[in-house]
Amino acid sequence: MSATPASTPAKKTAPDAARRSERSRRAIYDAALGLVGEIGYPRTTIEGIAARAGVGKQTIYRWWGSKAEVLMEAFIDLNEQNARAAAANHPGVPVGASGLPDTGDLAADLKLVLRATVDELQDPRFEAPARALAAEGLADREFAEGFVRRLLMPGLDLYTARLRSAQEAGQLRADIDPETARDLFVSPIAQRWLQGTGPLDHAYTDRLVEYALYGIAARPATP
Amino acid sequence: MSATPASTPAKKTAPDAARRSERSRRAIYDAALGLVGEIGYPRTTIEGIAARAGVGKQTIYRWWGSKAEVLMEAFIDLNEQNARAAAANHPGVPVGASGLPDTGDLAADLKLVLRATVDELQDPRFEAPARALAAEGLADREFAEGFVRRLLMPGLDLYTARLRSAQEAGQLRADIDPETARDLFVSPIAQRWLQGTGPLDHAYTDRLVEYALYGIAARPATP
Numbered sequence: 001m002s003a004t005p006a007s008t009p010a011k012k013t014a015p016d017a018a019r020r021s022e023r024s025r026r027a028i029y030d031a032a033l034g035l036v037g038e039i040g041y042p043r044t045t046i047e048g049i050a051a052r053a054g055v056g057k058q059t060i061y062r063w064w065g066s067k068a069e070v071l072m073e074a075f076i077d078l079n080e081q082n083a084r085a086a087a088a089n090h091p092g093v094p095v096g097a098s099g100l101p102d103t104g105d106l107a108a109d110l111k112l113v114l115r116a117t118v119d120e121l122q123d124p125r126f127e128a129p130a131r132a133l134a135a136e137g138l139a140d141r142e143f144a145e146g147f148v149r150r151l152l153m154p155g156l157d158l159y160t161a162r163l164r165s166a167q168e169a170g171q172l173r174a175d176i177d178p179e180t181a182r183d184l185f186v187s188p189i190a191q192r193w194l195q196g197t198g199p200l201d202h203a204y205t206d207r208l209v210e211y212a213l214y215g216i217a218a219r220p221a222t223p
Numbered sequence: 224m225s226a227t228p229a230s231t232p233a234k235k236t237a238p239d240a241a242r243r244s245e246r247s248r249r250a251i252y253d254a255a256l257g258l259v260g261e262i263g264y265p266r267t268t269i270e271g272i273a274a275r276a277g278v279g280k281q282t283i284y285r286w287w288g289s290k291a292e293v294l295m296e297a298f299i300d301l302n303e304q305n306a307r308a309a310a311a312n313h314p315g316v317p318v319g320a321s322g323l324p325d326t327g328d329l330a331a332d333l334k335l336v337l338r339a340t341v342d343e344l345q346d347p348r349f350e351a352p353a354r355a356l357a358a359e360g361l362a363d364r365e366f367a368e369g370f371v372r373r374l375l376m377p378g379l380d381l382y383t384a385r386l387r388s389a390q391e392a393g394q395l396r397a398d399i400d401p402e403t404a405r406d407l408f409v410s411p412i413a414q415r416w417l418q419g420t421g422p423l424d425h426a427y428t429d430r431l432v433e434y435a436l437y438g439i440a441a442r443p444a445t446p
């Protein structure tokens with residue numbers, strides 16, 4: 001595994017050096033995300049990232065094992081920044097223990113989060129690196145394992161936790177498996193985004209939430 | 224676009240030459256699928272496919288523009304063979320105009336087809352070429368367009384047609400969009416298979432069908 005430059009250098013070194021490390025780390029993330037967006041993942045190299053960030057190649061190799069790892073950590077960092085910004089944009093929305101909005105209205109909370117997810121997936125700053133990471137995850141099984149464990153599952157787990165909390169509140173059927181239920185509205189977004197199998201907009205995510213919660217069958221019935 | 228060797232040579236040439244063309248085409252498909260399964264897509268070349276199939280490189284280039292195109296048509300052919308075999312394995316199941324089983328019991332029909340899909344996705348003959356095509360589709364936007372249009376959408380459209388027929392029979396809510404409804408049970412299978420986000424078995428596909436049809440909310444209600 002790579003080191004964790006987000007925290008390690010700051011704890012090990014004197015304040016000035018820590019600030020320089022933090023500046024370098026941020027410059028490397030920005031360079032990696034920028035290059036992948038501009039010239040694509042295949043043509044992005046560690047050398048190119050180092051040159052644009054104004055650091056030596058050794059600085060990058062000290063913290064990361066490959067360009068895929070640099071990009072993955074840059075992307076995780078971008079996601080964290082975005083999550084903080086999203087929370088700041090919805091100051092009135094209570095956040096539950098799951099980390100997702102928890103107003104007590106499950107449908108409204110899910111719609112809010114899924115709309116924001118679709119906006120993020122189509123934001124040019126996110127789209128190129130996210131697609132590059134997903135493609136690398138299909139081509140390289142070992143990288144895929146880290147990508148899924150570090151980037152994808154933590155996001156999916158937020159939904160599972162929100163559904164579990166709704167289940168405990170009696171809003172979901174007691175016999176449903178929250179991970180399967182989560183896939184009903186998360187996976188369709190992933191597939192439309194990854195494979196372009198249909199339009200990906202707010203009307204679509206709203207429908208997914210309604211269909212998953214209330215079912216598509218004509219007569220409400222227990223199976 | 225590539226030529227369509229499945230039919231064109233047979234119409235243009237004398238019977239013996241047509242038989243030879245058909246034999247070559249089949250040998251090329253088998254070689255492409257076999258090599259991708261054994262040595263992986265990146266190391267598979269047109270030269271390697273030609274050598275294993277016992278044909279000249281020119282024969283391949285006359286019909287296809289790239290190894291990705293050869294593999295895509297080989298895979299479409301494999302799917303067609305498999306669909307015929309599946310129909311032969313379920314001789315008692317009536318097939319509707321949609322091309323999917325149509326016994327009148329939507330839940331049972333969907334469970335049958337989704338179980339077979341999961342079995343196919345995990346069949347080693349399918350898995351390596353299908354993953355290679357999906358990865359190529361993420362890395363190359365132009366290839367992705369053909370992959371989605373020729374391979375993915377025709378499969379998805381079968382489900383949409385089956386849901387439309389159920390809707391006309393009054394079994395689905397009149398106001399639902401069949402393409403969104405289809406994604407509720409097809410996309411979760413795609414994501415678990417592509418990204419390994421959870422177990423992919425018959426219990427899972429059965430749950431997807433039940434949740435999508437009857438909803439996960441505790442009290443049946445209209446939104």
